[in-house]
Amino acid sequence: MVLLIEKDRGWKSTKIKNIKVYFSGKIDPKILEDLVIKLKNKSSNLTTKQIKSDLIKFKGNFSIIIMLNKNYLLAVVDRVKSIPIFMAKTEKSLFLGNYAPSLIKTLANKKIDHNSLLSFKMSGYCIGRNTLYKNLFQLLPGEACLIRNKSLKYISYHSFIKKDKIFTDSKEKLSKKLAKMTLSIFEEIIKNNKSKKIVVPLSGGYDSRLIASALYHLNARDVVCFSYGKKNNFEAKVAREISSKLNFPWHFVELNNKKQSQNFKSKMYKDYTIYSDTLGSWSYIQDLFAIKELLEKKVINKNSVIINGNTGDFITGGHLPGYDRKLKDKKSRLNLIFKYISSKHFSLWENYFSRNQYNLINKLILKSIPKSLLNIGLEEDYKVYEYVEFINRQSNYVIQGQRQYDFLKIAWELPLWHDNYLKFWNKVPFELKYNQDLYKFMLTDNNWGDVWQKIPVNNYHISPKYIKYLRNLFKLFFIFKNRNDWHNFDKKYISYFTELVPYYPYFNYSDIIKEKKIARNALAWHAEDYLKKKDLIL
Template sequence: MNELNLNLLSFKSIKIDEKTEIYYRGIPFYDGQVIDFISKNSQFFLRDLCILTHESVLEFSEKIKGSFTFLIVKESSIIALSDIIRTFPLFYKINGSAIEISDSITNFKGCLIDENKLSAFITSGYSFGSSTIYKDVFGIQAAEIVFISKIDLVIKSSRYFKFIPEKNTKAVDKEVFVASFNAQMEKVIEAMIISTPQVNNWIVPLSGGHDSRQIVNFLYKKGIKNVICFSYGKPGNTQAKLSKQIAEALNYEWHFIEYSEQKWNKLHKNGVIDHYIDFAFQGVSTPHLQDFLAIYELKQLTIITKNDVIIPGHTLDMLSGGHFSTLDQNCANKVDSILRTAKRHSKLYENSLILKSHLYESLNEIYDEILLEPSQFQEYINWQERQAKFIVNSCRVYEFFDFEFRLPFWDIDLVKFFMKLNAEQRKERLFFKISEREGILIPELAAIPFEDEIIVKQTKQSFKNKIASRIPNYIKARMAKWLGKQYEAESLNQIYALKADTVEGLIGSINQFPKQTHPFLITVLPRPTHRADYHLLSGLYAVSRILNKTK
């Protein structure tokens, strides 16, 4: 029997018998009942979990929902199971005759960088499939179940769910859609409340967009009053103004956290950001810092405290069709589909560069593994990679500061509801946006404009924008140097502004990165840090820290 090494700091465990132990995270529901791992219903669940096989996975998956990751360790085998969006990451490594499993990839010693996987990460911001940037180190994917034999180390995996919207479904009337969505959300919020009996306050990162507004909309409909909302960025920014207006309309407590380059630099200097970067990166994901400073200050000010639970709006826009467009519908074959997907999910925009990249190889391999239409591939990758490994992985911020979170929009029944929606009605989520003010939002919220509506209006009316659109980029670059630092509304381009003047100053020499990434990096390294994409900077900075440690 091969050796098993476990290092699961964030998991709880329950011993079934002398030969079986279950490690778990999250709050699952099984057969409609919340699992507390104590009640009689929980005993039925644990029994079914222990006897899982490839053949019984689909039947089991019809009964389970919620946010969870399970690891079942038996005498001769190991089973790992993730929810449909990989809420709680889990990694495994085959090291000679030993199996290593951990919730943090930093616990694996002697990992070697896979330059091909690293190249794909650098150009996209996340790994693809079960791979990480390391050789022989893998992660459990969204909706994946992995069987590992302790006898011969054979690994088998399957998916019990895939985000592939149904084809050729009939369009629905708006009234029917509104009534169905409201009914689904009522069940989702009720389940969330049941799963969180210890909650003190519900904390909502409230923007001027659609998704977080729906969160507070349905909390208010449910009669929930213990809600605290917050926004952040540059004082007076549009997002914050709308956020405050929404909270006041519902009589919810609201706070604003001002961002500044000095505040970010202080967190760099005291090592908090570096610690978080390592915690969230895990060789898979670009660390997400957008509300990091806000959560840090809200906790420091004791505005959010123990037993508060955070509810971000992830990711209604994707589910309702916001990432599905005519560009997807026009994909006629595999190559079209992979090129479209690469352009949507990477910094590579030229076909010639994509076709010879390791990103293309990764996407091609995934495409060949699944059965779908070319028009469906980009959304599939969006779900499996971007949503699971970047958007939902942003919740590592809340865990870092010891807060729980909930993701009501990733309820599997709600996801399947949108997967059945007609393609034309899902496209660019226009049907959902129209429906919001016709029975979904309460009147007080329907009367408040959305940020995207204000932006469209300002763009049409602004003479300044019309002139700016006609100025060549090279002149804009010279003007930027003359004008100095200009910060956007949420001030996220301040994150690395005082840590280094340029991208090269932040991440070091190009020579430490894989050669295949040099054509891309050459265009990035000279940029001032405050004029570079902050997500790109976080990914490159995380990689540079790893490369420096392995020298």
């Protein structure tokens, strides 16, 4: 067994009872020491159940690798896989480490996983613990792996979908529970970051506004908010109003097409994509360039903590499918859920993938779902969708966006992925989760900072105005045509200019309009570019 730890990724090492331990994130030293001692003293008799009972004691965002000897190792990631761990297999050995490209370099026989390649091109990420290579894997959220004498055993100590009893309380009562728990999470974050400047990426939606307003309600000190994108975009206007109401300093970083084109050509961007590469998804770059500029202008410094809103809209029910829940046939309901998954998450190119390819993706997704979840009752079958999005898009792609902050060497927190939030939202019934009903009710009812009842949420409009008027003019030519014809025209010819935060300018506009395929958004192009650079195009 070979262990490869890249030292520039925020990982630390220590020795406990002469046992080498590598870790990243915030670890309770007493819980870690107890686990190491138990592994050392009961190495041959320790059961999976006993290991699980210790792993569930760890809280927050972390990864741990305990190297008991060259043939005995335990590795574990947190409940959302915020800090990934990878494994590579050969006929003669096992490799384990914190950076996928380092592991793949050690393998003489690199077999491309063509199913994962298809998934990547359709969605921008791989399914489950798979990567683009057959012999390279990653731990799932809430999972550990135990390696003994070249044998590898996966241990799931936490499931995103747990068999908890669904709440039966009224909306009002649950709202009070949720509000109390939410504030307790932020109290914990404020306490743990007393010496740091708190930095909030603020938009016009719910999640980042929750963060800013909760911090205000709890009298947090030294808070600064920022927004970014095209000048005068609606998100920035709302964010400025919120910040003003809360009396928090607010900064705007303009990212127009020209500036983004330069950003994407920069050495910093190239270095970041190398640093953040998991071989399982494209690099998430939401606020990378904005934070870099704020650092350069000394608005923030390295002694800061970034608190973003990822991914409140998902965990609170904003992505749930609106299928007919009166339908009693379980197979038909699951088919509707899988159809929704395909259309929402595996259609980066609108008019390109075949029915056979979609069928293959559905089989791969089905294979990745625990049997116990597929046997769940009709009243909770929406959790199949939640599990699929969490294990794939959220943990493999969105949550990996925290690498932006690691790359820039800034601390971060994920309050809306807090362990208590995971537990609470797992128990909320569909009716209160769908369209974020309970979440929105709680926020409006509490109205922290007085920013929830009068300031609009997600009041989308296109900017700059001349693009809006030009777009409406083009739309007139499609009055008597199929609606899809207009949407395809809009995506191919106009979206390049209407993104609030431009991601298309990495590419030439002429190449985009020449392409026969219709991209849902810029991610389709970035995912394909990633594969081309690795010589992995289908």
